[in-house]
Amino acid sequence: MEDNRSKILSEVRGMVPALSGKMNGEPLVYLDNAATTQKPSQVLDFLSDAMVHSNANVHRSMYELSDRSTSLYEVAREKVRSFINAPGRENIIFTSGTTASINLVADTFCRRLKAGDEILIEGDSHHSNIVPWQLAAERNGAVVRVIPTDVMLGKGRSGRVAFEELDSMLSDRVKILALTHISNITGLVNPVGEIISKAHARGIPVLVDGAQGIVHEKVDVQAMDCDFYAFSAHKIYGATGVGILYGKTGMLESLPPYMGGGDMVETVTYQKTTYAQLPLRFEAGTPNFTGAASLSPALKFAEDLREGEVGKVLKDEEGRIISFMTEALSSDPDIEVYGTGENKAPIFTFNIKGVNAGDLAQLLDKMGVAVRSGLMCAEPLINSFGANSALRASFAPYNTLEEAQTFVKCLNRAKNMLL
Numbered sequence: 113m114e115d116n117r118s119k120i121l122s123e124v125r126g127m128v129p130a131l132s133g134k135m136n137g138e139p140l141v142y143l144d145n146a147a148t149t150q151k152p153s154q155v156l157d158f159l160s161d162a163m164v165h166s167n168a169n170v171h172r173s174m175y176e177l178s179d180r181s182t183s184l185y186e187v188a189r190e191k192v193r194s195f196i197n198a199p200g201r202e203n204i205i206f207t208s209g210t211t212a213s214i215n216l217v218a219d220t221f222c223r224r225l226k227a228g229d230e231i232l233i234e235g236d237s238h239h240s241n242i243v244p245w246q247l248a249a250e251r252n253g254a255v256v257r258v259i260p261t262d263v264m265l266g267k268g269r270s271g272r273v274a275f276e277e278l279d280s281m282l283s284d285r286v287k288i289l290a291l292t293h294i295s296n297i298t299g300l301v302n303p304v305g306e307i308i309s310k311a312h313a314r315g316i317p318v319l320v321d322g323a324q325g326i327v328h329e330k331v332d333v334q335a336m337d338c339d340f341y342a343f344s345a346h347k348i349y350g351a352t353g354v355g356i357l358y359g360k361t362g363m364l365e366s367l368p369p370y371m372g373g374g375d376m377v378e379t380v381t382y383q384k385t386t387y388a389q390l391p392l393r394f395e396a397g398t399p400n401f402t403g404a405a406s407l408s409p410a411l412k413f414a415e416d417l418r419e420g421e422v423g424k425v426l427k428d429e430e431g432r433i434i435s436f437m438t439e440a441l442s443s444d445p446d447i448e449v450y451g452t453g454e455n456k457a458p459i460f461t462f463n464i465k466g467v468n469a470g471d472l473a474q475l476l477d478k479m480g481v482a483v484r485s486g487l488m489c490a491e492p493l494i495n496s497f498g499a500n501s502a503l504r505a506s507f508a509p510y511n512t513l514e515e516a517q518t519f520v521k522c523l524n525r526a527k528n529m530l531l
C-alpha cells in the first residue's frame with residue numbers, strides 16, 4: 113500500500129517539473145498554491161506547441177492558422193463547460209482572472225441599483241470580492257453589507273462565517289449576494305448551496321468566488337444553482353491572465369455590455385452598435401487565447417488527479433496533511449491559526465506570537481520552503497483576528513505529507529532563530 117502511495121505521488125509530481133527544482137540549495141517545498149499552482153508538462157508543452165503551430169488571432173480570419181487557434185480556444189471553452197457542468201457554451205465567458213470576472217458582474221449588474229439597495233458580501237472575502245462591489249455601490253448610493261464571521265461578532269475564533277446572521281440580513285433591499293466558496297485565508301468551505309437556496313427563495317441572485325473552491329471541490333454549477341461562478345486558470349494548473357465567468361443564460365443576457373471593442377459586436381456604425389450573442393458579447397478585444405486554450409490540458413490534469421486510484425491516493429494524502437498540520441499548529445501554544453473546524457481545505461494561515469510573519473517567510477525561503485506572508489488580499493479578515501499580517505501555507509493535490517513535515521520542521525527552526 114505504501115509502495116502504491118509513493119509510486120502514485122512520485123508519478124504525479126514527476127508530471128510537474130517545478131516541483132523537483134531547488135531553492136536556495138534546498139529541494140523546493142512549494143506551499144503557496146492558493147496564490148498560484150505549478151504547471152504540469154502537459155500544459156507547458158501545450159503552450160509552447162500552440163505558440164508555434166496555432167498562433168493567430170481568434171474568430172477573425174479565413175485561414176487555416178486562425179481556424180486552429182479559434183478551435184483550440186473554443187475546445188477549451190467546452191472543456192470548462194463540462195468541468196463545471198454548465199449547460200452551454202454561452203454560459204462560459206473568458207476574462208483575465210477571477211478579479212476581472214467579479215468586476216464584470218459588479219459593474220454591469222449594479223448599474224440597475226439605486227440608493228439604499230444592498231449588496232451582501234462575506235466577512236472572509238478576498239479583496240477582489242469586496243472592492244468591485246464598493247466601486248459599483250459608490251456610483252448609485254447602494255450599500256455593501258458584510259455577513260460577519262464569529263470573530264467579528266466576538267462569538268468565537270474559528271473564522272467561520274456566521275451564516276445564521278443571514279436570516280435577519282436578507283430583505284427586499286438586498287439585490288445580490290457575493291459569496292466565497294473557500295476562503296483563501298481560513299481554507300474553510302462555505303455551505304454555498306444552502307445559502308444560494310435561501311437567497312433564491314427571496315429572488316436574490318448569487319455570485320460565488322470560486323478561485324479556491326474550483327481547486328479543492330468538485331463544482332457542478334447547475335447543482336449548486338449559483339447565478340455566477342468566477343475562477344482563475346492559473347490557480348488550477350493553467351496559464352496566468354485567464355479567468356472564467358460562468359453565468360446563467362438569463363442573468364448574462366440581462367447584463368449590459370461591459371467593455372467595448374472588437375469581437376463583442378454584431379454591427380457598428382458611428383451612431384450605434386449592436387452586440388454579439390453570448391459568450392462573445394463579454395469578450396471585447398483579443399483575448400489571451402493561448403492561455404485560455406491551456407485550460408484543456410490543465411483541467412484534464414485536474415480531473416486525472418481526482419479520478420480512480422490516483423484520486424483516492426491524493427484524497428487520502430490531503431486528509432493526512434490536514435490532520436498533521438492541524439495537530440502540529442494547534443499543539444504549539446505560541447501559534448494562533450486563523451480558520452479552524454470541520455470542512456477545511458489544506459490552507460493554513462497563522463501567526464506565531466512575537467514573530468513577524470515576513471521574517472519567518474524569508475527564513476523559510478532560505479530553507480527551500482515557499483510560503484506567503486502579509487495580508488494575502490484579505491486585510492479586513494486578517495485584521496479581524498487582531499493581526500496585521502500572517503503566514504500562509506497552502507497545499508495543492510500534488511503536495512505530500514513529507515513536505516508538510518519538512519515545513520513544520522523548518523518553521524520550528526525559524527521560530528527558534530527569531531525568538
Ligand SMILES: Cc1ncc(COP(=O)(O)O)c(C=O)c1O
Nearest residue numbers: 209210211238240296323324344
Ligand atoms: C478567494 C480568492 N478570490 C479571488 C482571487 C483573485 O484571483 P486572481 O488574482 O487570479 O484574479 C483570489 C486569488 O488569490 C482568491 O484566493
